[in-house]
Amino acid sequence: xxxxxxxxxxxxxxxxxxxxxxxxxxxxxxxxxxxxxxxxxxxxxxxxxxxxxxxxxxxxxxxxxxx
Numbered sequence: 001x002x003x004x005x006x007x008x009x010x011x012x013x014x015x016x017x018x019x020x021x022x023x024x025x026x027x028x029x030x031x032x033x034x035x036x037x038x039x040x041x042x043x044x045x046x047x048x049x050x051x052x053x054x055x056x057x058x059x060x061x062x063x064x065x066x067x
Contacts, residue, residue, distance in 0.1 A: 022049035024057075026067040 002008060002019055010017040025043040033039050047053070060067055 018049075023047050024049045024053065028066055 023043045
């Protein structure tokens with residue numbers, strides 16, 4: 001990652017640029033946690049947040065499917 005946190009993500013009306021790689025995970029169906037300070041979330045490295053992944057996620061949502 002870039003040293004400056006401000007350089008990790010750039011967003012404008014024409015682009016969204018993430019530095020390095022981003023991953024996603026759905027928390028749907030996970031139990032509510034009582035710990036308010038820290039919660040460990042395991043994100044599979046196979047869940048790369050890419051153009052294809054975002055398109056698939058949006059299609060699933062549009063079809064009423066859960067992610």
